[in-house]
Amino acid sequence: MTPSPEPTSTTSHQRRKAERPQELLDAALSLFVEKGFAATRTDEVAARAGVSKGTLYLYYASKEELLKAVIAQRLSSQIAEGARQVAEHEGSCGDLLLEVLSRWWEDVIDSDASGVFKLIITEVRNFPDIAEFYAREVVEPGQNLIGGVVQRGIDRGEFRPVDVGGVVHSLVLPMVMLCIHKHSLGACSAVDPLVQAPHQFIRQHIELLLGGLRAPVPTTSPTP
Amino acid sequence: MTPSPEPTSTTSHQRRKAERPQELLDAALSLFVEKGFAATRTDEVAARAGVSKGTLYLYYASKEELLKAVIAQRLSSQIAEGARQVAEHEGSCGDLLLEVLSRWWEDVIDSDASGVFKLIITEVRNFPDIAEFYAREVVEPGQNLIGGVVQRGIDRGEFRPVDVGGVVHSLVLPMVMLCIHKHSLGACSAVDPLVQAPHQFIRQHIELLLGGLRAPVPTTSPTP
Amino acid sequence: MTPSPEPTSTTSHQRRKAERPQELLDAALSLFVEKGFAATRTDEVAARAGVSKGTLYLYYASKEELLKAVIAQRLSSQIAEGARQVAEHEGSCGDLLLEVLSRWWEDVIDSDASGVFKLIITEVRNFPDIAEFYAREVVEPGQNLIGGVVQRGIDRGEFRPVDVGGVVHSLVLPMVMLCIHKHSLGACSAVDPLVQAPHQFIRQHIELLLGGLRAPVPTTSPTP
Amino acid sequence: MTPSPEPTSTTSHQRRKAERPQELLDAALSLFVEKGFAATRTDEVAARAGVSKGTLYLYYASKEELLKAVIAQRLSSQIAEGARQVAEHEGSCGDLLLEVLSRWWEDVIDSDASGVFKLIITEVRNFPDIAEFYAREVVEPGQNLIGGVVQRGIDRGEFRPVDVGGVVHSLVLPMVMLCIHKHSLGACSAVDPLVQAPHQFIRQHIELLLGGLRAPVPTTSPTP
DNA sequence: AATGAATGAGGGTTCATTCAT
DNA sequence: AATGAATGAACCCTCATTCAT
Numbered sequence: 001m002t003p004s005p006e007p008t009s010t011t012s013h014q015r016r017k018a019e020r021p022q023e024l025l026d027a028a029l030s031l032f033v034e035k036g037f038a039a040t041r042t043d044e045v046a047a048r049a050g051v052s053k054g055t056l057y058l059y060y061a062s063k064e065e066l067l068k069a070v071i072a073q074r075l076s077s078q079i080a081e082g083a084r085q086v087a088e089h090e091g092s093c094g095d096l097l098l099e100v101l102s103r104w105w106e107d108v109i110d111s112d113a114s115g116v117f118k119l120i121i122t123e124v125r126n127f128p129d130i131a132e133f134y135a136r137e138v139v140e141p142g143q144n145l146i147g148g149v150v151q152r153g154i155d156r157g158e159f160r161p162v163d164v165g166g167v168v169h170s171l172v173l174p175m176v177m178l179c180i181h182k183h184s185l186g187a188c189s190a191v192d193p194l195v196q197a198p199h200q201f202i203r204q205h206i207e208l209l210l211g212g213l214r215a216p217v218p219t220t221s222p223t224p
Numbered sequence: 225m226t227p228s229p230e231p232t233s234t235t236s237h238q239r240r241k242a243e244r245p246q247e248l249l250d251a252a253l254s255l256f257v258e259k260g261f262a263a264t265r266t267d268e269v270a271a272r273a274g275v276s277k278g279t280l281y282l283y284y285a286s287k288e289e290l291l292k293a294v295i296a297q298r299l300s301s302q303i304a305e306g307a308r309q310v311a312e313h314e315g316s317c318g319d320l321l322l323e324v325l326s327r328w329w330e331d332v333i334d335s336d337a338s339g340v341f342k343l344i345i346t347e348v349r350n351f352p353d354i355a356e357f358y359a360r361e362v363v364e365p366g367q368n369l370i371g372g373v374v375q376r377g378i379d380r381g382e383f384r385p386v387d388v389g390g391v392v393h394s395l396v397l398p399m400v401m402l403c404i405h406k407h408s409l410g411a412c413s414a415v416d417p418l419v420q421a422p423h424q425f426i427r428q429h430i431e432l433l434l435g436g437l438r439a440p441v442p443t444t445s446p447t448p
Numbered sequence: 449m450t451p452s453p454e455p456t457s458t459t460s461h462q463r464r465k466a467e468r469p470q471e472l473l474d475a476a477l478s479l480f481v482e483k484g485f486a487a488t489r490t491d492e493v494a495a496r497a498g499v500s501k502g503t504l505y506l507y508y509a510s511k512e513e514l515l516k517a518v519i520a521q522r523l524s525s526q527i528a529e530g531a532r533q534v535a536e537h538e539g540s541c542g543d544l545l546l547e548v549l550s551r552w553w554e555d556v557i558d559s560d561a562s563g564v565f566k567l568i569i570t571e572v573r574n575f576p577d578i579a580e581f582y583a584r585e586v587v588e589p590g591q592n593l594i595g596g597v598v599q600r601g602i603d604r605g606e607f608r609p610v611d612v613g614g615v616v617h618s619l620v621l622p623m624v625m626l627c628i629h630k631h632s633l634g635a636c637s638a639v640d641p642l643v644q645a646p647h648q649f650i651r652q653h654i655e656l657l658l659g660g661l662r663a664p665v666p667t668t669s670p671t672p
Numbered sequence: 673m674t675p676s677p678e679p680t681s682t683t684s685h686q687r688r689k690a691e692r693p694q695e696l697l698d699a700a701l702s703l704f705v706e707k708g709f710a711a712t713r714t715d716e717v718a719a720r721a722g723v724s725k726g727t728l729y730l731y732y733a734s735k736e737e738l739l740k741a742v743i744a745q746r747l748s749s750q751i752a753e754g755a756r757q758v759a760e761h762e763g764s765c766g767d768l769l770l771e772v773l774s775r776w777w778e779d780v781i782d783s784d785a786s787g788v789f790k791l792i793i794t795e796v797r798n799f800p801d802i803a804e805f806y807a808r809e810v811v812e813p814g815q816n817l818i819g820g821v822v823q824r825g826i827d828r829g830e831f832r833p834v835d836v837g838g839v840v841h842s843l844v845l846p847m848v849m850l851c852i853h854k855h856s857l858g859a860c861s862a863v864d865p866l867v868q869a870p871h872q873f874i875r876q877h878i879e880l881l882l883g884g885l886r887a888p889v890p891t892t893s894p895t896p
Numbered sequence: 897a898a899t900g901a902a903t904g905a906g907g908g909t910t911c912a913t914t915c916a917t
Numbered sequence: 918a919a920t921g922a923a924t925g926a927a928c929c930c931t932c933a934t935t936c937a938t
Contacts, residue, residue: 038262131412174397188355212435486710579860621846636803659884
């Protein structure tokens with residue numbers, strides 16, 4: 001916090017220098033997502049980041065390292081976000097699910113992060129490290145989060161006693177699928193306008209599922 | 225020497241030639257799905273098909289033509305399958321959906337065809353022709369099929385009046401997502417065993433959705 | 449000359465068989481001349497000769513052997529032709545030159561043989577054997593032929609005493625050049641229509657040269 | 673630190689870059705002329721230019737572009753040369769022809785440019801663009817140049833009234849032929865030593881033709 | 897004798913990576 | 918730190934040649 005003795009020399013030159021890695025990561029992410037890792041040329045990445053080809057190698061030792069940096073950075077920033085909103089929620093589990101999922105999803109779908117899912121899907125088989133990383137950092141905490149809420153709903157009698165893991169998938173897979181879709185078929189002209197209003201769809205989807213999930217109001221329980 | 229009337233002239237030479245295209249398509253599909261188009265080398269495809277590199281080019285003019293042939297063939301064979309099972313079904317629309325979807329899906333998920341979805345997702349951006357082809361041949365007929373059943377259910381009062389397109393997506397997207405998953409993260413060791421019992425999951429998923437979809441049993445208040 | 453004992457079984461099948469080598473040579477000559485040896489594919493040669501690719505190798509051990517056969521055959525047939533017309537000619541050496549050269553040249557320019565010059569020019573550097581063969585079979589006898597007539601003209605006082613070798617080149621090089629031209633630029637559309645009336649040009653050319661060659665009529669010899 | 677005003681920034685790095693295109697063109701010319709376009713490998717060109725295979729493609733987009741650049745550059749430099757020496761000549765048209773032709777030709781025959789004629793002859797059929805280019809840039813201006821002098825000679829009564837186009841060919845074709853010869857048979861061992869003294873031959877050739885071209889000296893019968 | 901499917905070495909071209917400036 | 922020229926391994930594709938039929 002002590003002001004650095006050098007003058008206000010955080011010149012635009014230096015500021016740019018500090019931003020280079022992020023600019024490169026952004027450029028790489030968008031290109032990797034669009035064309036795939038193998039079909040993306042390093043010159044393109046450098047060009048989109050506004051630097052020369054050689055500069056890329058000052059920051060990342062190889063194209064593969066760049067890929068891993070892209071994924072690691074985006075996923076790390078997502079882990080925290082979901083976890084916060086969880087526990088301090090009041091109200092029914094149904095509402096909580098609706099709230100948490102739709103908020104998280106709205107954050108993701110409109111940002112570059114949505115592409116990471118496509119990127120992972122596309123590249124895991126070629127870079128197995130990614131699988132392990134993704135399972136540990138994203139899949140597991142995410143499932144625990146959502147699964148925990150579902151389980152709580154069952155315990156409270158709010159939900160019917162169903163397979164928790166299955167419900168989580170029913171909830172989440174379409175969301176992931178839409179992220180992927182956005183960066184593949186959805187990016188092509190005039191394909192399936194429904195999926196182009198994803199905010200609305202996801203809300204409907206969750207409510208539809210909650211409809212099947214909620215325990216029948218235990219008045220007289222006439223249904224066998 | 226006894227002349228067999230029909231020309232047994234399908235010599236082993238000719239028989240091999242007749243089978244080559246399919247062998248190459250199968251090899252190409254599995255490799256393209258596994259590694260992506262750009263990361264697959266033509267020698268690998270040839271080797272997996274048991275022929276030499278040059279032979280591939282006797283049947284397909286280029287790597288890109290091979291890709292298009294792979295997709296076209298697999299999709300063409302799927303178009304017919306779905307359409308058949310449709311109309312001559314008796315019983316409730318809910319049962320019909322459960323039946324048609326789970327049967328189609330079991331056919332797909334256990335065959336090589338499941339990979340085509342990943343392949344399309346991965347490559348459309350690089351080969352825009354594919355988007356058009358896929359939209360015309362798969363997405364549209366598929367949506368009409370499922371959407372038609374849902375609409376019929378609503379008309380009959382079996383289902384609540386919901387957004388048809390949205391329901392179709394809620395039903396289908398997880399299935400497509402599981403196909404994709406099978407060939408990416410699912411192919412990596414020890415990731416998410418839940419998704420490794422996909423038959424059961426999809427049945428649960430459909431029933432869960434049907435639960436949210438069915439009109440409340442009109443016992444007390446038979447609203448028209 | 450004794451009729452072969454086999455019946456008239458020189459069926460069209462056999463006749464074709466006997467003609468195969470020549471058909472292949474003709475096809476090869478025209479393609480080699482048009483595109484050059486390296487740029488000609490063996491399939492093209494076979495196709496133009498109306499046989500399959502494999503058949504070519506029944507007659508010629510390799511593409512290179514085919515080239516040599518093409519050249520050898522065409523040149524051999526030219527050697528004899530020129531030599532005959534020479535000695536038994538009556539009249540002036542000028543007339544003889546005009547006669548021999550224009551007749552030989554008319555035979556050559558309108559037949560496929562004209563292409564051989566281009567072929568040799570194009571390929572000697574890659575196949576040095578050809579140089580030796582050509583020098584021995586064509587250049588040397590040809591020069592002796594024409595040079596002999598020129599020398600005789602000088603000896604008789606019909607021609608001025610000039611460098612014989614040079615005159616031969618002055619006479620012959622344009623003819624060779626026109627053969628080459630016919631198969632390169634001359635085969636392209638609308639190039640230099642003059643050269644497209646080569647019969648007339650060559651006659652003019654020879655007469656022009658003879659005009660410079662003839663000794664001034666030895667009346668008073670006023671020129672120093 | 674003393675600032676030299678003009679940037680001596682032509683570092684050896686940059687200097688090399690500036691010279692690369694010419695080095696590559698020279699290497700390509702000599703190889704294309706020697707072996708033909710199709711039989712020349714790009715690595716050979718690169719190696720002869722002292723660079724690696726990849727470097728070639730930094731300067732020329734393809735082997736074919738390299739060919740066209742080779743031809744265009746050499747021809748462009750020849751166009752100007754001939755045109756300059758023309759008009760400001762004093763003396764007879766015969767002297768002018770002798771002077772212009774032999775000077776131009778001596779420039780060409782001893783430089784690499786002589787090979788371009790063989791190259792064009794060899795490759796036009798495969799690359800029709802070249803024909804058009806050559807006709808427009810070389811043949812037409814050249815014929816106008818020489819033909820103009822001949823016509824002037826006729827108009828002045830210095831030459832007999834002959835076919836101008838034909839004379840131009842009689843003059844020029846042997847020169848072109850010798851250029852071609854130099855790079856094909858002439859490059860093989862011990863072939864036709866006459867043509868190996870080309871300077872002398874061409875002078876003789878021109879004078880021989882001029883002998884046939886000149887109007888008879890109007891001493892006794894001054895025909896108008 | 898004839899075919900044409902199959903081969904695989906070789907050539908043109910690309911592109912990740914290096915390094916002198 | 919930044920550049921961009923240079924490299925060369927690797928990839929797609931061709932085509933001369935072989936061989937089972």
